[in-house]
Amino acid sequence: MADYDLIIIGSGPAGMTASIYAARANLSVLMLDKLAPGGQIINTNEIQNYTGMGTINGAELAIQMYQHTQELNVAFDYRTVKEIREENGEKLVCCVEEDKVYTAKSIIIATGTRPRMLGVENEKQYAGHGISWCAICDGAACRGKDVVVVGGGNSAVEESIYLADIVKSLTIVTMFDLTADPMACDKLRAMDHVTIYPYQDVLGFYGDSKIRGIHFKSTKTGEENKVDCDQVFEYIGLTPTTEPFKNLGILNQMGYVEVDAMMKTKIPGIFGAGDCVTKNLRQVITACADGAIAAQSAAHYVQNL
Ligand SMILES: Cc1cc2nc3c(=O)[nH]c(=O)nc-3n(C[C@H](O)[C@H](O)[C@H](O)COP(=O)(O)OP(=O)(O)OC[C@H]3O[C@@H](n4cnc5c(N)ncnc54)[C@H](O)[C@@H]3O)c2cc1C
Structure with a gap:
């Protein structure tokens, strides 16, 4: 007999929404995360595009989402999942901590993404010592300083606006032009x-x-430039956090979980949701939507076993 009807790996917006829908569908649910519930929004200053919320601090939204899961008594455990296996028709979720193994009838993978690195000279040396991927965590220490942001997409622009209020000067170095929401740009x-x-x-x-x-070179003219600064923030894209699921054969070449419109992977009973799946728009609202659909699919799967 499996420990749970559904185990959700990751407690970001996708995982938490999935847990709410699954609990309301009367599934026994366990949500696992290696960190505090909330995912990437914990480190996001302002979210201005989540319907009905106007402007809300990311950590505050994370707390509200978690409280909602707790109103439905969703079980939560701090665990880092290292592997999923199937044995005798049961799904095994294997964790790093104490080699704990949970069993489930169905699984939703909602492990999100992490920031991509540039892979250039001295980046590793200064990682965490002058190069950061989190303006909320490290921005406050930049008051009155010269700061560089690398990147020009939505995250880079949003975090630049946040930093601009704190720093003395802000330089943005980007591969293309700014590609974020035109109002923010x-x-x-x-x-x-x-x-x-x-x-x-x-x-x-x-x-x-x-x-x-920072040292950079124009892709148009070849002109090289150096800009002195005290701190760099990099926002150049994402890498899916899906290494534990490589053995399952459900990842695409980039490492994203391949799902259909019902969030099903090609393995019956294993679903994906949120930023870690193949899709075009990685945002809180789309992560929540994926989580809702994945939970509904998991409920149908469990009911039909
Ligand atoms: C700087 C920044 C600003 C952003 N601003 C906005 C915004 O303004 N509006 C907006 O809509 N979106 C914004 N986003 C995007 C938004 O945060 C994501 O789309 C959303 O958090 C995705 O939710 P998720 O649940 O799929 O994944 P995540 O939030 O990444 O959560 C995944 C969770 O899985 C856990 N996990 C990973 N691997 C394991 C493992 N092996 N075992 C256990 N747990 C694991 C992680 O610890 C994490 O808690 C921003 C993102 C960033 C980085």
Whole structure:
């Protein structure tokens, strides 16, 4: 007899929404996360595009979502999942901590993504010591300092707007032009202390024990530039956090979980949801929508066993 009808791996917006729908469908549910519930929104300053919320702090939204799961008595355990296996028709969720193994009738993988790195000179050396991927965590220490943001998409622009209120100068170095929401881009462009370098390849970082600046090259003219700074924030895209599921044969070449419109993978009883699945728009609202659909599919699967 399986421990749970459904185990959800990851407690970001996708996992938490899945747990709410599954609990309301009377499934016994366990949600696992290696970190505190909330996922990436914990480290997001303002979310301005989640319907009905206006502007809300990311951590506050995470708390509200978690409270909602607890009103439905969803079980939660701090665990890092390292593998999923099938044995005698049961699904085994294998965790790092104490080699704990849970069994389930169905599983939703909602493990999200992590920031991609540039892979350039001195990046590893300054990672966590001058290069950060989290403006909420490290932005406060940048008051009155010269700061560089690498990237020009939605995350880069949103976090730049947040940082612009704190820092002395903000330089944005991006591979193309700013590609984020036009209203947000216009807001940034209108700020006097913000300089934008579009169409640039980052060559590396320089400094001593501390980062001192960034070196980049125009992809249009080949002109090289160095900008001195105290801190760099990188927002250049995402890598799916799906390494534990490689053995299942359900990932695409980029490592995203391949799902259909009902969030089913090709393995019966295993579903995907949120940023870790193949899709075009990775946002809180789409993660929640995936979670709802995945939970409904899991409920149908369990009821038909
Ligand atoms: C800087 C930034 C700003 C953003 N701003 C916005 C915004 O304004 N509006 C918006 O809609 N979206 C925004 N997003 C995107 C949004 O945060 C994501 O789309 C959303 O969090 C995805 O939810 P998820 O549940 O799929 O994954 P995640 O939020 O990534 O959660 C995945 C969870 O899985 C856990 N996990 C991973 N691997 C394991 C494992 N092996 N075992 C156990 N647990 C595991 C992680 O710890 C994490 O808690 C932003 C993202 C970033 C990075």
